[in-house]
Amino acid sequence: MKENPVKNNTLISVLLALIVFSISANAQPQSVINLPQDSRVPGGLAVIPLNATSIDKDISFKGKPVWQLKDHANNHWAVIGIPLSQKAGKVDFKIDGKDHSFTIKDKAYKEQYLTVKRKHSNPPADQIKRIQKESRLSQKAFTTFSDTGKNSTFKGFLKPAQGPTSSPFGLKRFFNEQARRPHSGLDIAAPRGANIIAPADGEIILTGNFFFNGNSIFIDHGQGLITMYCHMDKLDSQQGDVVKAGDIIGKVGSTGRATGPHLHWTVSLNNNRVEPLLFLAEPTN
Ligand SMILES: [Zn+2]
Structure with missing residues (x-):
């Protein structure tokens, strides 16, 4: 560069300033996640x-x-x-x-049409009481607000299972042509028996075998942040267990209303189901 005839030093200064600026702009540590991602849309x-x-x-x-x-x-x-x-x-x-x-702002979520077994599309009358009880238990878990972690820093979630997204959060679903509630979690395709890990520190506040969700676990991360794992083949943890980020909590399966092995992962904040990808420390597919 110094061999090139340059008419004044100002140009060099400007160029240097631009280079330094672009280096510092790219030099932010990518692995440090300060906050979940802001996304002011329904489910965000x-x-x-x-x-x-x-x-x-x-x-x-x-x-x-x-x-x-x-x-x-x-x-x-x-x-x-x-x-x-x-x-x-x-x-x-x-x-x-x-x-x-x-x-x-508005967000247009995708639509999907599925054919499912009649048994799960319209639950039998003798299962209604069970389903209502499970709904009450889930509500109680999602409305938990423990004061732990107030004003602490956020490290970013680990992805709880390895695999591609088989069904995104917010998908508008139709079972046997009937409109159902939109998909309140993220489905990760993984083989039966694959590990499911806790995405962050927390306490397991509910486990059970649910009619729709199969073998399920709820983790309280404090401050109204609750995560749920469904259709598990095997539970490797129980209510009251304190978990650290990365601890194995169970195995992927297809229990409950599932068409094949996958992890359904729900993230709930102030009792609203939200996009799990907004919490991940590493970008994902
Ligand atoms: Zn799902």
Whole structure:
């Protein structure tokens, strides 16, 4: 470069400044995840910066307490799970009773048509009581809000099973031509017996064999962040177990309403099922 005739030093300075700028812009550590990904759509997340005076305030969304955390630079944030049924537009949340708002954009999720066994499409009458009981247990788990982890940092989730996505979160599904609720989790295709790991530290608050979901586990990660694993072949853990990120909690299977072995993974925040990919530390397919 120095052999080239350059008319003034200003040009060199500008070029150097550009090179230094582009290097520093690319030099951010990719492996350090400070926060889940902001995505203000139905089934997404609002990641909201809090000023210093908002620390340890009472923050709520639709009457439910909200996850508060710190990033690695000690900034404070609130993370709100947005319901899949949320209409686009302005939505309110509260800080110490005072209204604040953010705006939600629409998202067109894909549609899928499936043919399933009649038994599971319309459950038999003698299973209704069981299904209702399981629904109550699941609701109780999803509405858990433990104060552990308040204002701690977020490390990013590990992917709980290895394999491609066989059914994305939010998919609008039709079983035997009947519209069902949209897909509230992410399906990972993996062979029967493959390991399922805890994506982050937490406590197992519910396990069981459910009519629709088969062998299932719920993990409480604190601050209203709950994850659920379904259709498991085998449970390698039980209620009350404390798990660390990466611990094996069970094996992939096809128990319950499943057409083949896969892991159905649900992430719930402030009792709203949200896109699990927004929490992953590593980009995925
Ligand atoms: Zn699923």
